[in-house]
Amino acid sequence: MIKVGIVGGTGYTGVELLRLLALHPEVRLHAITSRADAGTPVSQMFPSLRGLVDLQFVHPDEAHLETCDLVFFATPNGIAMQQTKALLDQGVKVIDLAADFRIRDIGLWEKWYGMTHACPELVEEAVYGLPEINRDRIRSARLVANPGCYPTAVQLGFIPLLEAGVIEETGLIADAKSGVSGAGRKAEIPTLFAEASDNFKAYGVAGHRHLPEIRQGLSGIVGREVGLTFVPHLTPLIRGIHATLYGRLTRDVDLQALFEKRYENETFVDVMPPGSHPETRTVRGSNRCRIALHRPQGGDTVVVLSVIDNLVKGAAGQAVQNMNIMFGFAEDAALNIVPLLP
Amino acid sequence: MIKVGIVGGTGYTGVELLRLLALHPEVRLHAITSRADAGTPVSQMFPSLRGLVDLQFVHPDEAHLETCDLVFFATPNGIAMQQTKALLDQGVKVIDLAADFRIRDIGLWEKWYGMTHACPELVEEAVYGLPEINRDRIRSARLVANPGCYPTAVQLGFIPLLEAGVIEETGLIADAKSGVSGAGRKAEIPTLFAEASDNFKAYGVAGHRHLPEIRQGLSGIVGREVGLTFVPHLTPLIRGIHATLYGRLTRDVDLQALFEKRYENETFVDVMPPGSHPETRTVRGSNRCRIALHRPQGGDTVVVLSVIDNLVKGAAGQAVQNMNIMFGFAEDAALNIVPLLP
């Protein structure tokens, strides 16, 4: 049984952490902070948690997070980097669901996130929390940078191809579609129901913050800079990311066998049968990533279809998976959830 | 550990039973039948169950349901009444999620359902599976008639008022709104996405099959025929029923206290704080019914708001709750699920 705190619990990743941790057999929720909503019962803001979470939001200053074994940051970018050092110094482990520790090149991070990094030295220590790549390092980490939602879906789809060296490392295309919860629980006009419903659009084509994160991950695999075009789209789902990935094969290969082999021991990556089209709803509410492989008309273009729930495997679920690894719990503790279909 | 069979597993109540039973600690799924899809792996039709349910659909003749401890019928109306007797005779308990055993007046049933009843004698034995009314009788039942979705939401909202005798027994109004999954997994034009999305309509105003079921339930409470107008509507949700109930108070009463007292021991009925507006999403995927009470402008009209997930408390979840009661399991076994919000 560990003592867990959550900083910034009023967003979608916060309530999703609560959904998962409320039934975790090894976790006691100690505190969940919010400056604006201190004093409000969590279950008043999120009635789905009535009877399951009895905490009130507390002001960060009164949260005594230093008494926790682990603190999750479910905050906007730029918060965790200011508070993590003090927690680590007091022996508290940290998982940041925001982007503060994801990008190793500080200059690059500062350019894309438009602020000065508060603790570059911790970036070096932080482990990028994609268990399918970094499980061993996560196990002994004090600080985990939980991956972004798009980067999770895209990397899991490209990893086997790049590791095996069977596609060109330039000209990669990631055409990704996200549900609206990916924009967070923020009062903004473009994500109103009357704006985002019955509508489809691309956004950030000129450059999205997840681009350098994906590039860093993919480049790390091959040891060279990969060439990638990343186009995110907004689609009228609450949850779900569908990444459609394109690469050019450099030699003939049994794609199905390649992926099945690569992920055979991964609980949360499901390589579907040949010819499949994974649907986002088949992972709704679960930590699963489902992947299918296609090679249309037998040409040299490989098409990888990769779906996740952006709030679970793309955020809170992966964070819990990382916690489970860090503390030696069963990796699927509290994550053995059947997707909600229909 | 009991052995469970499901007849007719390709509809939404079927897959929902599978979602719940897959993780039930006391249940071993023995067989799930389908004439049309015999031989198809369940997880091929419902990829959400990949890795969780290894069964294939089997033809009813090859299912050996007589070896089960319990059989669920997740079939269209008129099927269970033909097969239940044989199962009961072999010592198998039965829960019918359709309407075959819900209406005690055979003539009335035959009028609304348009067929001759195959075993009226079992209707007499069957227990109406609304635990909040019939828990003791369910405990010893061989045959449970699982309530309809609208009847569950509407009855749970009216029961405390009628039991306490604080509203007129005529002029009751149940204005109910259902998500589209309530229409079942049937290929029909009116429930196509392009028809039902971004659209709202009433239907069956002249008479809906759930009307006699609700009337029977409410009349049973007061011992007299109640007067009820029931208007169902279709709203663009996948899951969820919202019943807005209207009654005329005959005397002053503390509505909040009345409901809280009535449901204080009910795990799955949540009486919300005064002034609340329960949202269907706060019960999404869970077996909870949430209720709030209003008395607008202090007048003599009471407004009860009652929400459930039509596939859970309105169907498969309530069926599992009934099973848990019949077999002496914890009533919330496999039902301790946090609603999926957002």
Place this chain on the structure above:
Amino acid sequence: MIKVGIVGGTGYTGVELLRLLALHPEVRLHAITSRADAGTPVSQMFPSLRGLVDLQFVHPDEAHLETCDLVFFATPNGIAMQQTKALLDQGVKVIDLAADFRIRDIGLWEKWYGMTHACPELVEEAVYGLPEINRDRIRSARLVANPGCYPTAVQLGFIPLLEAGVIEETGLIADAKSGVSGAGRKAEIPTLFAEASDNFKAYGVAGHRHLPEIRQGLSGIVGREVGLTFVPHLTPLIRGIHATLYGRLTRDVDLQALFEKRYENETFVDVMPPGSHPETRTVRGSNRCRIALHRPQGGDTVVVLSVIDNLVKGAAGQAVQNMNIMFGFAEDAALNIVPLLP
């Protein structure tokens, strides 16, 4: 050809006015104001208007609205009452789409809207712009108070019954459901896609601002205070209101004939055949109200189903209809639009 100005054009009623007026044969758009977005081309904010509306938003001070023949206020409550007098004094006619001039009882208005009224004397002069009741007075009005969306749908459904005196005047129930655009184009969390999609809830049950407006309208018909319970709900549509109305018949009457007779000359009220269930999508984008009558099981409860597009007949369309009447244009000028189905 008249010269028309719009104050507050960045909300949904503003862009809807533009949609309708852009093709109006008798209207020249002179100016559309916005303090926050002055200088922005209208078609940049609303690309649907590219090539159709060439205006930029202008600051109110530079709009020269006094040169217009007519000004629409598509502003939040409390704005029109401050600017209308000056415009009227300069011979400009005014249609207010907000609530400033709808309620004749100033004290009641101030209680529900939480502010002091700036020009009570104009409330007296203002004509309530429901053409089906007030066409003659609208014709000669200088100032029209355009009705609210709920009040339009509810009143059109109750009017024939109350005029004919065939229902009790107390115990009326209006159970109304609105699409999310009814909440306006405002950045607020409860109307985000991820909050309002796949969700259904009641709101404002204790009291909604449209209640006194509806009560005033219905009471005006019978010359006595009517007793009405009004429960609004939010449903995941972009556009559309469905009002389900309940009343108790005091004598036998041919409901169908009554409504057909009442609305036989009304272009925008469609009494559907007996047994119909009007769907909101059948009026999507159009100024039509469709109504159907039911008397379930032949009892004494009458159920009226009434649907409108909240942004058209419930707002901008009705405003254009009022303009057409005020200026002697064909009443359906620019309103002869086929609903968008599917």
Place this chain on the structure above:
Amino acid sequence: MIKVGIVGGTGYTGVELLRLLALHPEVRLHAITSRADAGTPVSQMFPSLRGLVDLQFVHPDEAHLETCDLVFFATPNGIAMQQTKALLDQGVKVIDLAADFRIRDIGLWEKWYGMTHACPELVEEAVYGLPEINRDRIRSARLVANPGCYPTAVQLGFIPLLEAGVIEETGLIADAKSGVSGAGRKAEIPTLFAEASDNFKAYGVAGHRHLPEIRQGLSGIVGREVGLTFVPHLTPLIRGIHATLYGRLTRDVDLQALFEKRYENETFVDVMPPGSHPETRTVRGSNRCRIALHRPQGGDTVVVLSVIDNLVKGAAGQAVQNMNIMFGFAEDAALNIVPLLP
């Protein structure tokens, strides 16, 4: 004033033709056929047309289509090819909204459509009805093959690039997303609301019938076979296609100027300002195609974003545009519609 017939009017392209033709100043609707629904008033099936279309569906044998000036086929594939010859012989012009006359290579058509072609000789005569490419030939055509929805969005996006010879002719990628109405008004489980809502998936990755149509169009431009990967997806919209197109630039070029020049005289193609992200809702209900150009990070990959309403520019609207051209009407007659936003 011409006399127009519609064969197969009960699908979405049929009702959309009716929506557009109902207000066309030069068209008199003579007959609309349906075998299954002969005798049913059109406005009973589509109440949106009440008061606007007074026809009943008639059996094809009683439709006297030979008296028409023009007949639209809004039928499944394989119908028009059986009836067109007789109509042409009687001097009736024909526009087929299905695929019967789109593919010039009969063998290829037969392979993809799984049937023997009934009149290959007419395929040769038929003009592919993409006005932006074939306006002059359409003007004098007797028989027009109206393009598919995906092919319209994809071709309009690639045409300027291929005509100018500024991208590689192989490795083209069209990642396209369609609303559910694209699947037609057919009772099928995968397009039910409860299946397709809150869900996103690719389909037909191995091969979709629109692939050969797009390839033929693009190859026709360059005079050589192009290399194209086409991946269609289903997204929870009623209407709308968003095509995200990728090509590799072979030389530096002013993309914005290239597209603006190419489409400067095209009423229905809107090249948006640099940096734009066209949204499907900005063309909802209209015949517009909106296009934006991107060159992420200044690399050699060009990204074209192209949106249409699949039922209008992707089907019925383009058919009416073709009719207007064939009969010398204003090209935008009945198509001057403001998109419905929100």
